[in-house]
Amino acid sequence: xxxxxxxxxxxxxxxxxxxxxxxxxxxxxxxxxxxxxxxxxxxxxxxxxxxxxxxxxxxxxxxxxxxxxxxxxxxxxxxxxxxxxxxxxxxxxxxxxxxxxxxxxxxxxxxxxxxxxxxxxxxxxxxxxxxxxxxxxxxxxxxxxxxxxxxxxxxxxxxxxxxxxxxxxxxxxxxxxxxxxxxxxxxxxxxxxxxxxxxxxxxxxxxxxxxxxxxxxxxxxxxxxxxxxxxxxxxxxxxxxxxxxxxxxxxxxxxxxxxxxxxxxxxxxxxxxxxxxxxxxxxxxxxxxxxxxxxxxxxxxxxxxxxxxxxxxxxxxxxxxxxxxxxxxxxxxxxxxxxxxxxxxxxxxxxxxxxxxxxxxxxxxxxxxxxxxxxxxxxxxxxxxxxxxxxxxxxxxxxxxxxxxxxxxxxxxxxxxxxxxxxxxxxxxxxxxxxxxx
Numbered sequence: 001x002x003x004x005x006x007x008x009x010x011x012x013x014x015x016x017x018x019x020x021x022x023x024x025x026x027x028x029x030x031x032x033x034x035x036x037x038x039x040x041x042x043x044x045x046x047x048x049x050x051x052x053x054x055x056x057x058x059x060x061x062x063x064x065x066x067x068x069x070x071x072x073x074x075x076x077x078x079x080x081x082x083x084x085x086x087x088x089x090x091x092x093x094x095x096x097x098x099x100x101x102x103x104x105x106x107x108x109x110x111x112x113x114x115x116x117x118x119x120x121x122x123x124x125x126x127x128x129x130x131x132x133x134x135x136x137x138x139x140x141x142x143x144x145x146x147x148x149x150x151x152x153x154x155x156x157x158x159x160x161x162x163x164x165x166x167x168x169x170x171x172x173x174x175x176x177x178x179x180x181x182x183x184x185x186x187x188x189x190x191x192x193x194x195x196x197x198x199x200x201x202x203x204x205x206x207x208x209x210x211x212x213x214x215x216x217x218x219x220x221x222x223x224x225x226x227x228x229x230x231x232x233x234x235x236x237x238x239x240x241x242x243x244x245x246x247x248x249x250x251x252x253x254x255x256x257x258x259x260x261x262x263x264x265x266x267x268x269x270x271x272x273x274x275x276x277x278x279x280x281x282x283x284x285x286x287x288x289x290x291x292x293x294x295x296x297x298x299x300x301x302x303x304x305x306x307x308x309x310x311x312x313x314x315x316x317x318x319x320x321x322x323x324x325x326x327x328x329x330x331x332x333x334x335x336x337x338x339x340x341x342x343x344x345x346x347x348x349x350x351x352x353x354x355x356x357x358x359x360x361x362x363x364x365x366x367x368x369x370x371x372x373x374x375x376x377x378x379x380x381x382x383x384x385x386x387x388x389x390x391x392x393x394x395x396x397x398x399x400x401x402x403x404x405x406x407x408x409x410x411x412x413x414x415x416x417x418x419x420x421x422x423x424x425x426x427x428x429x430x431x432x433x434x435x436x437x438x
Contacts, residue, residue: 021259
């Protein structure tokens, strides 16, 4: 249970924590914590249902989320699950490219501000940072089965906790300096900070940012598959989910509320970019983000790579371009299996995600959109539908009605979040200045 709880905390705490101060600023002191708690409660409740769906009605283990969906709901729902997962994986790849570029730029800006003062004009091009990140990912993408390297999860968890903790410490330090930021019970003020229309859209977008921070359903079944059958996996996983989600929620509350207290209604999209001193500590935090996301990109990209390559080889089994591999000797790595298809296709994927990130280099807007798209189908809808079938809940019974209402409400929330994020993207594109970090 301890290991499963640690995996959950590692899976949940990530770059999404950086946007929580901004999301809280849109909602205020009352709605901010309430919305965070509601998302935590829904995520926990649905994870409990998903844990009961790990085994098929015949008692067979499921090795992935898609396996569980297919075993309980059938192939049509399995395809829907696949599309939702892969759209989410591609979106996360783009989002991580944006986040890493901003963090790389923040390192340069912190040195500029330290040298020339906080009023200096320190312009940074995120485009060049994205190109550097893309080159690194092109090289890493040629490693087969990179996602199976066990130390990657450990490094990612250490880095994510490190930069989040640094952000918390800097927030506390800024608050201790005295009241400098303006905060309100309802967040950004209409007529002062934003217009009434903009307040509404930002509120919707903040829901997407919080949803992104809480998404871990993609890996819940995989985590549960690591548990032994005695005691029953679902019982252990329920306890692990309770520990993992509650621990993460306390951490998120601290980041969101302390970040809001530090910056007030003008909280930046990535709250680490709002600090300028001590510059060396801010550099460490941003370096941790870069290291974390360099590896995390591959964790999310590799399943999509595997899907496309398996589908292609099954579709054209006689194609030598798709199936042939050549062993080449690489210094330090020894014999390395090189596939022209893998080299071509994975390089193209990294380039496309980098180009999209260059067109839409907007941290909050893109993370909100990813969260909105993935939250309802993967965190709520499929667990609810599987649980209804698995538990044989009678149609139109009180439990059935409650679960359907929950799913419908979450669908509406996801649609509102998606609309707010799309609106934010459109506005950001209209006001985009390409030589300034987001």
